[in-house]
Amino acid sequence: xxxxxxxxxxxxxxxxHHQLCRLEYRxxxxxxxxxxxxxxxxxxxxxxxxxxLAKGExxxxxxxxxxxLKGKLxxxxxxxHDVELHQVAEKIEALGQFVMKTRxxxxxxxxxxxxxxxxxxxxxxxxxxxxGKVIVWDAYTTNKEHAVTMPCTWVMACAYAPSGxxxxxxxxxxxxxxxxxxxxxxxxxxxxxxxxAMHTNYxxxxxxxxxxxxILTSSGDGTCALWDVESGQLLQSFHGHSADVLSxxxxxxxxxxxxxxxxxxxxxxxWDMRSGQNVQSFETHESDINSVKYYPSGDAFATGSDDATCxxxxxxxxxxVAIYSKESIIFGASSVDFSLSGRLLFAGYNDYTINVWxxxxxxxxxxxxxxxxxxxxxxxxPDGTAFCSGSWDNTLRIWA
Amino acid sequence: xxxxxxxxxGQRYRPRMSCLKKLEATVVQMQDPSTGVKGTDQKLNVTxxxxxxxxxxxxxxxxxxxxxxxxxxxxxxxxxxxxGYIYPLQDHKKLVLRPDxxxxxxxxxxxxxxxxxxxxxxxxxxxxxxxxxRKKGVLDAYxxxxxxxxxxxxxxxxxFIVMQAKEQYHAGKARQKADRVxxxxxxxxxxxxxxxxxxxxxxxxxxxxxxIDPNAEEKKTYDYYRRIIIYxxxxxxxxxxxxxxxxxxxxxxxxxxxxxxxFLVPCLPSNPWQTDDDSYWELNAPDVEIPTKMRVERWxxxxxxxxxxxxxxxxxxxxLKKEFSGENLAFWEAAEExxxxxxxxxxxxxxxxxxxxxxxxAPRWINIDGRxxxxxxxxxxxxxxxxxxxxxxxxxxxxxKDTFYxxxxxxxxxxxxxxxxxxxxxxxxxxxxxxxxxNRRPSIDPxxxxxxxxxxxxxxxxxxxxxDIKKLMASKLDRK
Numbered sequence: 062x063x064x065x066x067x068x069x070x071x072x073x074x075x076x077x078h079h080q081l082c083r084l085e086y087r088x089x090x091x092x093x094x095x096x097x098x099x100x101x102x103x104x105x106x107x108x109x110x111x112x113x114l115a116k117g118e119x120x121x122x123x124x125x126x127x128x129x130l131k132g133k134l135x136x137x138x139x140x141x142h143d144v145e146l147h148q149v150a151e152k153i154e155a156l157g158q159f160v161m162k163t164r165x166x167x168x169x170x171x172x173x174x175x176x177x178x179x180x181x182x183x184x185x186x187x188x189x190x191x192x193g194k195v196i197v198w199d200a201y202t203t204n205k206e207h208a209v210t211m212p213c214t215w216v217m218a219c220a221y222a223p224s225g226x227x228x229x230x231x232x233x234x235x236x237x238x239x240x241x242x243x244x245x246x247x248x249x250x251x252x253x254x255x256x257x258a259m260h261t262n263y264x265x266x267x268x269x270x271x272x273x274x275x276i277l278t279s280s281g282d283g284t285c286a287l288w289d290v291e292s293g294q295l296l297q298s299f300h301g302h303s304a305d306v307l308s309x310x311x312x313x314x315x316x317x318x319x320x321x322x323x324x325x326x327x328x329x330x331x332w333d334m335r336s337g338q339n340v341q342s343f344e345t346h347e348s349d350i351n352s353v354k355y356y357p358s359g360d361a362f363a364t365g366s367d368d369a370t371c372x373x374x375x376x377x378x379x380x381x382v383a384i385y386s387k388e389s390i391i392f393g394a395s396s397v398d399f400s401l402s403g404r405l406l407f408a409g410y411n412d413y414t415i416n417v418w419x420x421x422x423x424x425x426x427x428x429x430x431x432x433x434x435x436x437x438x439x440x441x442x443p444d445g446t447a448f449c450s451g452s453w454d455n456t457l458r459i460w461a
Numbered sequence: 462x463x464x465x466x467x468x469x470x471g472q473r474y475r476p477r478m479s480c481l482k483k484l485e486a487t488v489v490q491m492q493d494p495s496t497g498v499k500g501t502d503q504k505l506n507v508t509x510x511x512x513x514x515x516x517x518x519x520x521x522x523x524x525x526x527x528x529x530x531x532x533x534x535x536x537x538x539x540x541x542x543x544x545g546y547i548y549p550l551q552d553h554k555k556l557v558l559r560p561d562x563x564x565x566x567x568x569x570x571x572x573x574x575x576x577x578x579x580x581x582x583x584x585x586x587x588x589x590x591x592x593x594x595r596k597k598g599v600l601d602a603y604x605x606x607x608x609x610x611x612x613x614x615x616x617x618x619x620x621f622i623v624m625q626a627k628e629q630y631h632a633g634k635a636r637q638k639a640d641r642v643x644x645x646x647x648x649x650x651x652x653x654x655x656x657x658x659x660x661x662x663x664x665x666x667x668x669x670x671x672x673i674d675p676n677a678e679e680k681k682t683y684d685y686y687r688r689i690i691i692y693x694x695x696x697x698x699x700x701x702x703x704x705x706x707x708x709x710x711x712x713x714x715x716x717x718x719x720x721x722x723x724f725l726v727p728c729l730p731s732n733p734w735q736t737d738d739d740s741y742w743e744l745n746a747p748d749v750e751i752p753t754k755m756r757v758e759r760w761x762x763x764x765x766x767x768x769x770x771x772x773x774x775x776x777x778x779x780x781l782k783k784e785f786s787g788e789n790l791a792f793w794e795a796a797e798e799x800x801x802x803x804x805x806x807x808x809x810x811x812x813x814x815x816x817x818x819x820x821x822x823a824p825r826w827i828n829i830d831g832r833x834x835x836x837x838x839x840x841x842x843x844x845x846x847x848x849x850x851x852x853x854x855x856x857x858x859x860x861x862k863d864t865f866y867x868x869x870x871x872x873x874x875x876x877x878x879x880x881x882x883x884x885x886x887x888x889x890x891x892x893x894x895x896x897x898x899x900n901r902r903p904s905i906d907p908x909x910x911x912x913x914x915x916x917x918x919x920x921x922x923x924x925x926x927x928x929d930i931k932k933l934m935a936s937k938l939d940r941k
Contacts, residue, residue, distance in 0.1 A: 123686035130693040137697050144705040149712050156725070164734040173662070182907045183742060184733075201733065202901045215669060225907025233669075244908055262672045272801035281672040291803040296846070304673040315765040315857065325671050335847050339692065341699075348479050349671075358714045360707065367479055377707040379699070389527045389537065391483040402722035404715045411480070412540050414533075421712060428533060434662050444745070446723045447734040453662055461723075461734035 138380050146373070146382045150421035156404070159417065159427045164447065165203055165459040169196060174451035175232075176266075176438050180221045183444045187228045188457055189216035195230045197242065200449065200459050209240050209250050218267040218278070229257070229276055231264035237278050239290055258288045265307045268320075270334075277320060277334075279306040285322050287334060299332050301339040308352045314359035321362050323350030329364050329374065343374050345381045352396045357403045363420075365394030371408050373420065385418040387425060396438045401445030409436030409450055415460075431458060478667060481544070481575050488546045491522060492567055498522045503564060505550070508639045510646075513550065516563040535560050543664035544574055548650030554658055566643075572651040574665060580655035583622065586611040588652055590626035603659045717762055721755060729755070731887035737897035739904075744884060747771040754881040761869055764861040780873040786864065788825035789856050792818045796853040800846055811844035819852075829855050 172192035179186050184201040193214050197207040213234035220229045222239075231237035237258035240250045258264065262281035269276055270287075275296070279285045285299040285306055304325035312319045319340065323329045329350055331341040348367035355362045356373075361382070365371045370386040371394050385406065392412035399406055405426070406418040415436055417427040434453035441448040447461035491497045498519055500512035516538070523534035538558030541547045542565070549555070550564040558565075589608045592599055600608060615622060633641050657663040720726045733739040744753055752772050759766050760773040767773040774790075781787040795818070799810045818827050819838060829837075833851050840848040868874055889897065 118683075120681070120683055120686065123683055123690065124681070127686045127689040127693065130690055130697065134693050134697050138701065141701055141703045143703055144708060146708055146711075149705070149708045153712060153716065159724070161724075180907055182904065182910070184904060185907065199903060201739065202903055204903070206906075217669075224911045226911050242908060244906060263669065270801055271797070274801055274803040281669075283673060289804040291805060294804055296804070305671050315768070325673065335850075341696070342692070356711065356714075357718070358711070360714075361711055369480065375704070375707050375711070377702040377710075378704045379696075379701040380704070382704070382708060389529045389533060391480045392540065393480065400722050400724045402715050402718035402725060403711070404719065404722060405724055412536060414536055421715065430532060430536060444723070444742075445721075446728060446732050446741070453666075459734060461732055 138378075141378060142380065146421065147423055150423075153421055155422070156419055156426055161417070161427060161429060161460050163431050163458045164461045165200055167198055167200065167203055167457040167459075168455070169198075169205055170194060170455045170457075172455060173434070173453040174437060174455060174457055175215065175217045176219045177440060177449055177451045177457060178219055178221045178228075179440055179442050179449070180225050181223060181443055182225055183442050183446070185221070185225070186449055186457070187219050187221050187230075188451055189219040189230050189232070190455070191215050195219055195228065195240075197228060198457075200457075207242055207246075207250060211238075215263070218264050220267050220269055220276075222269050222273045223271065224273050227273060229267050229269065231258065231267060231278070233263050235260045235262060235264060235280070237264055237267045237276060237288070239276070255290065255293070257290050257293050258286060259293075260284070260286070262305075265305065266309050268309060268311055270311060277309060277311065279309045279322055279324075281305040283324070285309055285320075285332065297334060297337045299337050299339070301330055301332075301342075302326055302328060307350060310353050310355050310362070312355055312359045313357060321353045321355065323353040323364050323366075325349045327366075329353055329362070331362075331376065341376065341379065343381060345372065346370070348393070351393060354397050354399060357399055357401065363397050363399065363406055365397040365408050367393035369393055369410075371397055371406060371418065373406075383420070383423050385416075385423060385425075390416065395436060396440075398439050398441045398448060400441055400448075407439050407441065407448050409439040409452075411435045413452070413454075415439060415450055429460065432456070478574070484541065484544060484546060485573065485575065487527075488541065488567065490526070491519075500566075503550075505642070508642050510550070510566070510639070510643060513564050513566055514547075516559045516561055516565060519547070519558060519565065520560040531560070540664075543654070545651060545654035545664070546573065548646070548653075550646065553646075553649060554653055556653065556664075566646065568650060569647050572647055574654070580652075580665075582611060582615070583618065585652065585656055586615055586618075586622045587625045587629065588648065590622055591630050594626060594630050601658070607656065721759060727886070729753075729886050730884040731889075736887055736889055736894060737901050738887060738889070739902055740884070740887075742904075744882070751880055751882055752877070754878070754883045757874075757878050757881045760874075764865045767865065767868075776873065776877055777868060780868050780871055781864070783873065784864075784867075788818065788827050789860055789864070791825060792827045793853060793856055793860070796849040796856075799849060800853075804846075807846065808844050811841055811848060814849065815841050827852070827856060 167188070170188065170190040170192070171194065172190050174188055174190045177186055177188040184199060185197060185206070186200050187195060187197045189195045191214055193211040193216055195209040195211060195216060196205055198205055209230075211230060211232070211234070213232055216230050216232040218231050218237065222228065227239050227241045229237055229239045236256050239255045239257055241253050243250060257276055258267070258278045260278065260280035260282050264278055264280050266279045267276055274290050276288045276290055277285065278288065283300075283302045283304060283306060286295055287297040288294065289296055299322070302322065302324040306322050306324040309320055309322040312321070318334050319331055320334060321329060321331050327346045327348065327350060328342055328344045330339050332338065333340050346364065346366045346368055350364050350366045352365040353362055360377055361373055361375045363371055363373050369391050370384050372381050372385070373383040374380070375382045385408070390410065392410050394408045394410050396409045397406060399420070404420055406420050407415060408418065409415050413430070413432045413434060413436065415429040416425050417429070418424070419426050432450065432452040432454050436450050436452045438451040439448060447459050449457055449459050451457045498514045500514045502509050502511050503513040519538050520531060520534045523529065523537055524531055527534070527537070529537070535558055542549065542556045542558050546568055547558070547565045548568055550566060585607070589600060589604060589611070593608070612619065633644065636644070654663060655665055723732055728741055730740050731738055733741050745756060749772060756770065756772065760770065760776070767777055778787065778790060781790055792814070795810070795814050799807065799814065802810060817823055817825050819834065819841070829852055833855050837849060837852045
């Protein structure tokens, strides 16, 4: 993981700090951990980038320099590339036949289902749709437990709080709102609503961190942000995408400090939550990235894109290691998720189907039919016993 | 079509529909006179319609040429119909491909989705007006509604629209009957795709427009390149690992967790979603007395797994209590609470942590090296969310590399392994499964579970107050 070291001297002002930065930048950038205010570092980079053209520099020299550096990066990556994923997979035994059926169909939304999330109790889910309705279901009994009507349409993001006591949702209203759930069925949940995030364009995705107190959001304005729920304060913002950010996912590691985001600029970026820095970036897709999801160990992540492929990126080797595609699949993948062990990748597509891929061998193990319109979201339950798919045909299905 | 920029996201045809390029290539192939789908002439009322194909022929062609099986071929065929490349002659409002003798025709390229950029309301109004002229009252209910709506909105243009409609109607009359029928079918099919009947979704609906146009040129000023240079320099510098090592680790993770993945190996006693029996969830509840063997095995995979499972963490706490080193885990938990807590409570929590764990002579003093302690204490003067990161990482590593392994070898863990239960797999008959389906049990609301947990935590915190070593030793000495 990338962190920047400064000397062990505490800095009095930003400019002094910046000076030292420049020195380091000129010779070499050292990378270690630091315990002081890290947002200063980002300020530093921005300042360095915005320095006017120095003597002898032109746009063309800068462009040439950036091209050579990119070439060098590819070289460095290639040096350590000694084996392909399918070679490693040869030693692993093949998977058997799969029988996955729809076990529950949840009907109740009046329009396209856009997003869903599981509760940590492994059976409840929250789902949001185009008509502004957010519904909390007990998927096991198919009962609806709570319903909220948002003041906007196209609620593209929804998330269940880790405690199970609240849900967050947002969309065309550019905000992310948290609704505490209540035991009293007749209570109007909209009364206690808390407006947390404020973006300048639509909210595409939101997620609670390890507690109910913080929310991470991504937006059509090209940024991601971390918010404190109680006060609505912006804790950290993440700039680096050059187009709409469509999806984000928090790392499941013990340190829990990073997350990955994917956007319309075809890039998947890994961010450090503490400093707001873009730690790693991958740009191999040919079209918008609709969905990003971490591998269960946190050392890799998968993406689903409009170019009809899903790809696996290894964070430690710093490269793309697998492409999951087929000649006959030409519609974009809207959503991906891993099974508990990471062996299976479930991907929902715009051609109304769900394809299940063998992550190691790169082959498709099953194709699931049933939805009558685009599959917009796919998520595996917290204990891996089932996965839920939401679709533009107004229904959600639980498969096991 | 000229390519305006090299930043092609495959969307120069239509936003978010880079699939159209490939769809069209396939459709062109399907219409090849020698290798494509065979069409015949069909008699419809009095006229004969040429180049009619059947659903089963389409499915057969797709199966053969795209190397897929029947179900997938049918799904792909449905996509072709939904996007308007093929249209049904019978039951024209339902855009699905039926793999039987149902009749279909290829849509003329003039009406392909890529050609007509936006199906304008004006065009739709002209089309509806034209149909109205031909036969009064032939419009469907939803079309009538649309017609009335457009009439209201476009009142200022209505004369123009009616004039256009009349022109097109007369031009149509000049054609031969067969051509006219075919053209009418094509036009009708086009409008079903672009203005679908009520309660159905059009395939042309791609969701929302992107805020930032992906095909637009990004301004490449000097700071754009500077940023790339800085970032790439860092990226080149970062340490990476050999592919064999990291891919090996991914494969190892899969093998380790294979037996715990309900999709690969059936979970015991049975998957609640499949049999409608929720014993699996009961046996694996967070606060269950005796956990299952699988669960206990999972704790041994990594320290993270042990801490993540509340039951595992509880067991680990028992072990730590026996070792009198509970303060490490307590500190780690407190630091987590600080990191993920609400901003308002931070300074209060930081102070509490300092008093309990870090101050010299603190009741639960943690043993960390001088440098880390110094930095942490200094940082606590101006506490922020990540002020305890260094200390927390140190303590976590200590527990992970030392305490965790001792735990796995300890009698506490070994006993738990012995006590753990291994439920027998369910074997329900068809009748029992039906019974289960009728009696699906609801569960306790997570809000109640959360409230109970909070109460327990408060009680535990009050009871396990800081252990006063002096008093403890004093009482021991007394007894001697």
